[in-house]
Amino acid sequence: MSIGSVDGSLPGLLRQQAASRGDHIAMREKEFGIWQRITWSEYERRVRHFALGLRELGLEKGDRIAMVGDNRPEWVIAELAAQSLGALPLGLYQDAVAAELEYLLGASGARVVVAEDQEQVDKVLEIREALPRLEYIIYYDPRGLGPYAAPGLLAFPEVERRGAERDQAMPHEYAASVATVRGEDPALLCSTSGTTSKPKLAVLSHANLLSMADQLQEVDPMTAGDEFVSFLPLAWIGEQMMTVSRHVLVGFPVNFPEEPGTVRQDLREIGPRVMFSPPRIWENLVSEVQVMVEDTTPLKRRVQAWAMRVGGDTADDAFEGRSSGAWRRVRRGIAEVVAMRPIKNQLGLTRLRDAYTGGAALGPDVFRFFHALGVNLKQIYGQTEVAGISALHRDGDIRYQTVGEPLPGTDIKVAEDGEILTRGPVVFEGYFENPEATRETLVDGWLHSGDAGYFDGEGHLVVVDRLKDVMLLADGTTFSPQFIENLLKFSPYVSEAVVFGGEHPYVAGIIAIDFENAGQWAERHQLAYTTFTDLSQKGEVYDLVKAHVESVNADVPEAARIRRFLLLHKELHADDAELTRTRKVRRRFIAERFEPLIAALYGDDDSVAVDMEITYQDGRTANVKHDLRIERLSGAG
Known part of the structure; x- marks a missing residue:
């Protein structure tokens, strides 16, 4: 074949x-x-x-x-x-x-x-x-x-x-x-994610779908x-x-x-050998483990923290191509028995051989977490228009800041403006009854992805962000909102984050708490609350999230540090068109819908009033009126 x-x-x-x-x-x-x-x-x-x-x-x-x-x-x-x-x-x-x-x-x-x-x-x-x-x-x-x-x-x-x-x-x-x-x-009509507009219907042939499967089989045989x-x-x-x-x-x-x-x-019952999930699934699993550890005894928390440090050291050795010494391998084996294996069993990942993440960028902390745990997680890159995958990490050559190398039989290049282009048998036929969009996306056999990226010195593809979302900060620093957002979402108490910069004088963000995890935290700390909005505006919850934002700020260049943020009064949801059905942030829609909140983040006030219509799951609607607190961070520029 x-x-x-x-x-x-x-x-x-x-x-x-x-x-x-x-x-x-x-x-x-x-x-x-x-x-x-x-x-x-x-x-x-x-x-x-x-x-x-x-x-x-x-x-x-x-x-x-x-x-x-x-x-x-x-x-x-x-x-x-x-x-x-x-x-x-x-x-x-x-x-x-x-x-x-x-x-x-x-x-x-x-x-x-x-x-x-x-x-x-x-x-x-x-x-x-x-x-x-x-x-x-x-x-x-x-x-x-x-x-x-x-x-x-x-x-x-x-x-x-x-x-x-x-x-x-x-x-x-x-x-x-x-x-x-x-x-x-x-063979298939598949809707695109619709991050910037209404979804389009990509037409994929049998050859597109099977070529992708065959190329993936060549790299990681099942x-x-x-x-x-x-x-x-x-x-x-x-x-x-x-x-x-x-x-x-x-x-x-x-x-x-x-x-x-x-x-x-x-x-757990099936014990799959292969698992492919978008970043949100892996982020949820990390949050689940973090909350599970917090709920256990002090001794078990210390054992878990030690095991993750040991696993992280081993993962770093692998990322950097170093051979772990005998003593480090012994410690890794002990950590596997006392902490790693029980966690993987709880998550149903014990027999996993190959784990993939794709559909959006995965934060480096989440990526390192799973490798520390001993899960062979690999980043893939692709779109609906290439039947799913065009680039992939290879075993033994995994770097969390890249998406690996092109699949065999697929060509990838980066245009002069930084856009990632793909050519090969995996590239789709065009959009259903939409020749104009097809002409814009398929040019001389090359698929224009709309993503910005580059190849590193080892031939790995690095995806920066959507081309339209890459910004220049006031001091000329290149800024990827998605990178900062992924760091923010490593906290189990953060569900979604949207940050802004570009034409603004500094970076600011809107953060939605993870209601379940933040609620459990509140209960453990005997903090009473009623609704999502009530919990999100508690001073203690602001302090909890602020500590995480400060830790993120410590890991990014000064110009990209978050200066002000607020906790949103509602979850970001696909039913409200704020996320796609694959849970990608629709940044432009959010910028329009929450324009008064964003403007307030760049003003002088310490709060902003919201009056929005909310639609509940049963179809009922209600007007929500609240004052949202705006948190200012010190030492962020």
């Missing part, structure tokens, strides 16, 4: 896996506490029957079908079934509000939506009148849907039943359909005996590349947790 040029299609590879490894486990899904197994033969049969059921409904080559819900076998079955007909599947985030679904379903012109349950069906029904092309809604969790009588509403098994009847009547139709699907054919747990949204390209592309290429089992709340327990 040549690097970056896999022949065939995703459903074609599924048929090959079923033919050669039919009785082996392809998937597991946990139901009522028991792992239910699906073999490759059963998997292929269900894809075949669902595809032919879709054909019975009139789905044709080039039509679009959308999936929305938690990670379940039915999602992947629907996706591969659509691809086997030459139709284009589109994944939607399960927590997307109805307006977001309306935009993406309208932009794609989807004829069919495969929805997990009553919650997702209700959202689609709410917007159906605005979607004249939508004909069918297919659900696979029937609870609560018995009384529903909407036109075109069908159960997933019913579509499979119709497909099975068609398969019996025309036994060669499916194989003939799969045979017509070529590597260069469109085997059919490895385990993978699929718990991140399948609408995200990072999950697609593991749960679908690499899965059908390599043939390893994919495991679906029972519920989002059982992921940690399910990870």
Whole structure:
């Protein structure tokens, strides 16, 4: 198999896996506490029957079908079934509000939506009148849907039943359909993160997806005996590349947790060998460990602190290419037994061989933490438009300030203005029905990423920030807001941070506390509070966060130190358009929405009044009026 040029299609590879490894486990899904197994033969049969059921409904080559819900076998079955007909599947985030679904379903012109349950069906029904092309809604969790009588509403098994009847009547139709699907054919519509505008729909071919999987396989081989747990949204390209592309290429089992709340327990039970998550997941794990340690006995805290110092020394040796001495290796072994292994077991990472982070930059403190713990965490770099990955750390050559080297078969260069450009078989076909955006992004075969970066002396790619977000401070210092924000988020009490500089005379920031962790801290210190806003404005919480901001200031150049900050009265949330669904900060939107707060950070007052409308989870709205304290830091310039 040549690097970056896999022949065939995703459903074609599924048929090959079923033919050669039919009785082996392809998937597991946990139901009522028991792992239910699906073999490759059963998997292929269900894809075949669902595809032919879709054909019975009139789905044709080039039509679009959308999936929305938690990670379940039915999602992947629907996706591969659509691809086997030459139709284009589109994944939607399960927590997307109805307006977001309306935009993406309208932009794609989807004829069919495969929805997990009553919650997702209700959202689609709410917007159906605005979607004249939508004909069918297919659900696979029937609870609560018995009384529903909407036109075109069908159960997933019913579509499979119709497909099975068609398969019996025309036994060669499916194989003939799969045979017509070529590597260069469109395979997937994947929405971009939408950090600066509304999401666009990237068109990825089978060759794009499989080339990426093949190149990744060349660098970090997986085997059919490895385990993978699929718990991140399948609408995200990072999950697609593991749960679908690499899965059908390599043939390893994919495991679906029972519920989002059982992921940690399910990870412990399965013991995955590979895990790929965006930075927020790794940041949450660090916070969890930090809070867990704080809640234990003084003796255990001292043991943990010693073990992390030992692990950090070993990690630094590896980062800098030094060989650890015998005594240091002995100490590392003791630390592993008394502290590291129990923590990794608690997190479900005991058997992990390769861990990846991507989608955004990961702070150096978080990166070092996991290497100190003994987790082989590697940074990847890529975008939706390159099927997920274009650069990756190699084992034995990991540096937390870089994203590694380009994958074999992929070319990366840095333009004169500092923009990172990518070329190769992983680069997408263009944006769906958006030729203008395609022309702006694809120029002479090179993908313009919009990211600023450079290559270091060892050939590693360093990603600085979004090109539009890189700023010059008043003294001419180059400033990356994302770098400072990642340092701030290393605190377990900070959920999100957005810092500003550039045209301003100094650096200032808006910080959102981590409500759960800060709440636990408040309870341990017998600090009473009622709401998020009440807790965020406590003087003790300000002092807690201020101490962390001061520690960050000590590690950055003087011109980049934070001079003033405030604690936001609310969480930053994707439902309020402040974050993308992959939890990337939408900086320009925040700058507009919180313009009075930002202006106050650069004024002389010690507080600022806010009067904002807040939308609660149940749909209720309320006006919130508060005075937010502005903290001034000494010695920051």
